[in-house]
Amino acid sequence: MTTPTLRPLTTYEPIDGQVLIPAARRPETSHQPPEHPVAADNGQFTLIATRILEVLDGRRPLGHLRTLVAEPVYQATVTRLRTTPPMGVRHQLSSIHSCRPTVDAVEACGLVETTRHGTRTRRAAALACRFEYAEGRWICVYFRIVGR
Known part of the structure; x- marks a missing residue:
């Protein structure tokens, strides 16, 4: 029977020009879940998106968006209403899905x-938007209808 023994490892020599860099220590992670400012409610995002769509098709005044959207979204909506005023097109949000x-x-x-007003033809388009929690409320910072 043989006695277990430790054998020395062969020495490691770096190749010419190779730099030995010690592995960086990872920062210790906290095991506590992050605090959420408030619950992200799809109903709230549906309401904000629906109001933006109502402004775009003329059913709601533009001023109603002031507290719901960030300034760039508001200005983009103003520009869009100036260049293409609502002309009998109705937008309806059918579904919304979110992630955090x-x-x-x-x-x-x-x-x-x-x-379109007076027709039964429906067209579908995708909606992409982003909401951020600021100043105690959720505001829309990005809004885009894709595929019109």
Whole structure:
């Protein structure tokens, strides 16, 4: 029977020009879940997106968006209403799905159906938007209808 023994390892020599860098220590992670400012409620995001769509098709005045959207979204809506005023097109939000990439942000996608006044033809378009929690409320910082 043989006695277990430790054998020395062969020495390691770096190749010419290779630099030995010690492995960086990882920061210790906290095991506590991050605090969410408030619950992310799809109903709240549906309401904000619906109000933006109502402004775009003329059923709601532009001033109603002031507290719901960030300044760039508001200005983009003003520009769009100046260049293409609502002309009998109705937007209806059919569905919305959201995810929470960070504690204070929610990204959502949805389906928007558009109909022209006097017709039954419906067209579908995708909706992409982002909401951020700031100043004690959720505001829309990105809003885009894709595929119109």
